[in-house]
Amino acid sequence: MVGTASFVQNLGNSVKKVSDSKSSSWWYNHHMRAASRAIFQRIPLVDLVLEVRDARIPMSSEYGQLRYFPSSSRNIIILNKMDLADRSKTKEWMAYFKERNYIPYAINSHNKDSIKEFLNFLQARVRDIRRSTHSSDTRTTTVMLVGIPNVGKSAFANSLHQIGRISAAEKGKLKHSTVSPQPGETKNITSLKIASHPNIYILDTPGVLPPKILDAELSAKLALTGAVDDILIDQSELAQYFLSILNLSDEYKNWAKFSTMDDDGAATSVGGSSGGSELHKKENQIVNDHTQDIVVQAVRRALFDEISAFKGNMVDEKDMVQLIEAQFTTVLRKAFNVTSNPCGDATGMVAAKLINLYRTGRLGHYTLDSLPRSHM
Known part of the structure; x- marks a missing residue:
């Protein structure tokens, strides 16, 4: 479902023109360049990578940097905003990714039940990884969220953080990531605790687009x-x-x-x-x-x-x-x-x-x- 060709071309060419402009202060600015380097360096050091995509554009919202790292059981594709996408199409995309040995999971980051179910799934994955690597039960697990701008990473991180703390009966002032309807608001990598026994921390990262988009x-x-x-x-x-x-x-x-x-x-x-x-x-x-x-x-x-x-x-x-x-x-x-x-x-x-x-x-x-x- 792409719409009529002329409207695709008109809008697409406008976006391409912005990405080609070296004077643009927003497109792939110094924040994105710095974030891109930091994320690239940290991916090999974390235990799990959650690639957050927009369920309306499961392929178009791919985070390009992950292509440099082999797909493995430690990378999970999160199809966020499932409530805005065609439900039957989301199921088809889930099956598509599974056939290619990816681990997909569809969520609505603003739905508590959806977040609780995913948190249970994530904790089970962490336990499986620990058993397979014979890791200590006291070791902290680090999960990194990556994705392009405005796919809902920060809202997802905050929901996991809030639900995780409530489930663990932990008190204290809640630390949170910045959430904005405007893309590119997250500037730094933020660490949030989302589970205890085992301890799991999630790293919320800035959204990064490729330097240029040709299509x-x-x-x-x-x-x-x-x-x-x-x-x-x-x-x-x-x-x-x-x-x-x-x-x-x-x-x-x-x-x-x-x-x-x-x-x-x-x-x-x-x-x-x-x-x-x-x-x-x-x-x-x-x-x-x-x-x-x-x-x-x-x-x-x-x-x-x-x-x-x-x-x-x-x-x-x-x-x-x-x-x-x-x-x-x-x-x-x-x-x-x-x-x-x-x-x-x-x-x-x-x-x-x-x-x-x-x-x-x-x-x-x-x-x-x-x-x-x-x-x-």
């Missing part, structure tokens, strides 16, 4: 999922790329219950006298807050109706561009209640709201990477 499709996926700082990317390109993915998927069909289609199959206008505006006026709802359920429903309804009523060919590039133009400049403005304002950026506002809803799972669950053809 436009890969660049587009990294940008859409938030691995690249949004300030570097045209948000309208990001939103249009997402719409090209949504339009080619079946996700919108789940929103049929929100439809305002009449008996003849014609879509009524969201935001009109009988559409979204009535919903927006409900008590205690904030019209301009796109995270309100009533607004999210209006967006789903608008997209469902527009796609369902579309008579063109989705596979045809020109037809897809025509549909996205209508969705982006007319339908979504009404659904989000964004009015044209000479002093404001209506297009940017619509794009930012749409991307936020996608990234928080309010507009469906998408796995952007397809399995290699040889596996399908």
Whole structure:
């Protein structure tokens, strides 16, 4: 699921241009270079490496430096943000990695039960390693988290730390890693205790991207999922790329219950006298807050109706561009209640709201990477 070619190329080329720019203060800056060296030096010294990937892009979010180290039973691939990905596709990717002798594990770092289950799994792996190497029961085990920016390493480390301390009944002020929706916030390697008996410490490391990205499709996926700082990317390109993915998927069909289609199959206008505006006026709802359920429903309804009523060919590039133009400049403005304002950026506002809803799972669950053809 990669979207329409023109939107992939537009967004991908924008990201590539940033990565090629030597004047960029964010892309592979001195923090990333220093972190990359430090991680490379420490990987051989730790007991386990947890490579955290984004479950929406299981292959595209690979941490390239691990290619320099042989795959072994001491490397575990963590597919984080499983709650945002297509569940059936995540199972397929898990099977794919297992067939290639990797140890995969899918998690939601914000779900306590998911973290508890993984912590039990990790402790069992540590015990197995100790038995196989005849290590002392009192020896401390060190686990390193690695990954590209914004795959959720710090949130994962903090959750493990919190659940681990509660399970071990340890008291005291909680040390934690910095968590931010913006990629690249972690600057240093942080050590957190996550288990006792045996003692296990986890090293949270900064996210590192390769110095350059040559593939436009890969660049587009990294940008859409938030691995690249949004300030570097045209948000309208990001939103249009997402719409090209949504339009080619079946996700919108789940929103049929929100439809305002009449008996003849014609879509009524969201935001009109009988559409979204009535919903927006409900008590205690904030019209301009796109995270309100009533607004999210209006967006789903608008997209469902527009796609369902579309008579063109989705596979045809020109037809897809025509549909996205209508969705982006007319339908979504009404659904989000964004009015044209000479002093404001209506297009940017619509794009930012749409991307936020996608990234928080309010507009469906998408796995952007397809399995290699040889596996399908």
